[in-house]
Amino acid sequence: MCGIVGYIGGQQAAPLLLEGLTRLEHRGYDSAGLAVLGPSGVRVAKQAGRVRDLGDGLPKRFTGKIGIGHTRWATHGPATDANAHPHTDESGRVAVVHNGIIDNAAALRLELADAGVELVSDTDTEVLAHLVARSTADTLEARTAEALARVEGTYGIAVTHADFPDRIVVARNGSPLIIGVGKNEMHVASDLAALVRYTTTVAHLADGEMATVTADGFSTYLVRTIDGAGHVGLAATDRRASEVEIDPSSYDAGEHDSFMHKEMLEQPARAEAVLRGRLDEKFGTGHLGGLNLDARELRAIKRVKILGCGSAYYVGQMGAALIEELARIPADAEAASEFRYRNPIIEPDTLYVAVSQSGETIDTLLAVQEIQRKGGFVIGLVNVVGSAIAREVDGGIYLHAGPEVAVASTKALTNMFLAFAMLAVQLGRVRDLSISDGRRLIAGLNAIPGQVAEVLGREEELAEVARELAGAENLFFVGRVRGFPVAREGAQKFKEISYRHAEAYQTSELKHGPLALISPEVPTVAIVPDDELVERNVAALHEIAARGGPLTVVTHAGVDLGDLERTARRIDVPRSERELDPILLTIPLQVLAYHAALSLGHDIDKPRNLAKSVTVE
Numbered sequence: 001m002c003g004i005v006g007y008i009g010g011q012q013a014a015p016l017l018l019e020g021l022t023r024l025e026h027r028g029y030d031s032a033g034l035a036v037l038g039p040s041g042v043r044v045a046k047q048a049g050r051v052r053d054l055g056d057g058l059p060k061r062f063t064g065k066i067g068i069g070h071t072r073w074a075t076h077g078p079a080t081d082a083n084a085h086p087h088t089d090e091s092g093r094v095a096v097v098h099n100g101i102i103d104n105a106a107a108l109r110l111e112l113a114d115a116g117v118e119l120v121s122d123t124d125t126e127v128l129a130h131l132v133a134r135s136t137a138d139t140l141e142a143r144t145a146e147a148l149a150r151v152e153g154t155y156g157i158a159v160t161h162a163d164f165p166d167r168i169v170v171a172r173n174g175s176p177l178i179i180g181v182g183k184n185e186m187h188v189a190s191d192l193a194a195l196v197r198y199t200t201t202v203a204h205l206a207d208g209e210m211a212t213v214t215a216d217g218f219s220t221y222l223v224r225t226i227d228g229a230g231h232v233g234l235a236a237t238d239r240r241a242s243e244v245e246i247d248p249s250s251y252d253a254g255e256h257d258s259f260m261h262k263e264m265l266e267q268p269a270r271a272e273a274v275l276r277g278r279l280d281e282k283f284g285t286g287h288l289g290g291l292n293l294d295a296r297e298l299r300a301i302k303r304v305k306i307l308g309c310g311s312a313y314y315v316g317q318m319g320a321a322l323i324e325e326l327a328r329i330p331a332d333a334e335a336a337s338e339f340r341y342r343n344p345i346i347e348p349d350t351l352y353v354a355v356s357q358s359g360e361t362i363d364t365l366l367a368v369q370e371i372q373r374k375g376g377f378v379i380g381l382v383n384v385v386g387s388a389i390a391r392e393v394d395g396g397i398y399l400h401a402g403p404e405v406a407v408a409s410t411k412a413l414t415n416m417f418l419a420f421a422m423l424a425v426q427l428g429r430v431r432d433l434s435i436s437d438g439r440r441l442i443a444g445l446n447a448i449p450g451q452v453a454e455v456l457g458r459e460e461e462l463a464e465v466a467r468e469l470a471g472a473e474n475l476f477f478v479g480r481v482r483g484f485p486v487a488r489e490g491a492q493k494f495k496e497i498s499y500r501h502a503e504a505y506q507t508s509e510l511k512h513g514p515l516a517l518i519s520p521e522v523p524t525v526a527i528v529p530d531d532e533l534v535e536r537n538v539a540a541l542h543e544i545a546a547r548g549g550p551l552t553v554v555t556h557a558g559v560d561l562g563d564l565e566r567t568a569r570r571i572d573v574p575r576s577e578r579e580l581d582p583i584l585l586t587i588p589l590q591v592l593a594y595h596a597a598l599s600l601g602h603d604i605d606k607p608r609n610l611a612k613s614v615t616v617e
């Protein structure tokens, strides 16, 4: 969601912080700010808008070798200069940046106001600055810990204080906080993306942990409450920094105009990475060691319940269909954001699957915790290694998609599908899926990376279609059964970056309502794989054509569209095994969304009102 950076060392902090914030902008980009601690105390610059606006407006002499910065995605209060971080106390000596949500902020704000504090923003974070400032403890660590002891909720924070000009104090509870070790300098960030250009020696704080960061090192500790008056003690932990294996260039868009474009084209290579070592050709099965389930346990599973948000939810629906079809186990997907709120029944013989690129999405994380609280077994399909969901689940499949920066998920989504396919084959093979069917599917999976490359190779042709679709204010994306989650994902991608109203519908349901909206101004993108429903699908397309609705049909070569061939535009994707078709049908929809947004001149990686990882409910 929001992004945090910090620097302490021998260089001027402001340019480094700005650079770090630029790297974090995908996490939130409605406002940004910096606080540096220099000879004349704390100086703050913050404003609504992008990081580059902040940089452009920065005073020339914004000096200081300690600083913290933040890029925001508004939750408490609109995107205004006052609500941008860092927040300070009344004396201007304390500066705080914060990710997460303080649940009891309203009560704390009232309490502070009663005590005569003048609050200048609408944010929950501001209370932290005042609480730190009002603590009378001896050290900045104890003051911060006392302030944190008063708050309920989630946070990653960084604090500077003019009275303690040699340190940054950081803390984590539910929102990532990473310390990067340099040479006589140290960095702080909420995301590796901001650090890897400076150092790959990093330490990840655990939940509940705090750290003091000085120019020459860091120390970590846990907070204990030692009396009823809110006093705290600090117990040292021995967290060490270690090397992360990451190619810093994976956080650069390189020659591409956007990360989405780069990440889309990376899909063949990343798809190979998720499959590598996990396909057992001899026995026609998947080989997913991280599940922590042996064959007997896999057999005991009676139901599969998949939870995710946004694109992860739609790919979860594709996954549920794969599992039902290949393993004949009842399976369904649900939006993780809804799950917890209906007091869900957690069954001992159900396999729960949490799907998340970031591993941080709070709705998905809370669903995992709800399942575990009730004794359920949950695995994760997660991209970010060591992320919150990855750490909390009982087993899982890492997606190996590499860092994904664009808000619109492409390569992570493809790898989620492939992970589901391997899981479905493995579940199927301990049941009734035959070895020959298993081998057929493994061969199909092996071919996918090349077939994805084939679709991506037709970008120019797809761009032309996209430019035309971008001219419509309203569009339908329709599909049936396997094709319906494809339509949902296609519509989601289209709307989130082109801002056109794209609605997904089951092709079969059109006649029960939405057909009323079909007209020459409302194009439909129809997903029509060559499967057992192809004739029915084509029949429904005639109903659209009869109302003058323009059609783009994503299908397979050889599918006969009859007299629609004259008017409909077709996009043929390579044939896979039927069960695996959804992912190849999805790829052209990514390209359509991308080129539609490009032709409309939108900021593709930072669509309005959205953020990459949504760490608030």
Ligand code: G6P
Binding pocket: 309, 310, 311, 312, 355, 356, 357, 358, 359, 360, 361, 364, 407, 408, 409, 610, 611, 612, 613, 614
């Ligand atoms: C946000 C993003 C979506 C993403 C969803 C789930 O809403 O805008 O693109 O699909 O979060 O994210 P996750 O990291 O859990 O996969």
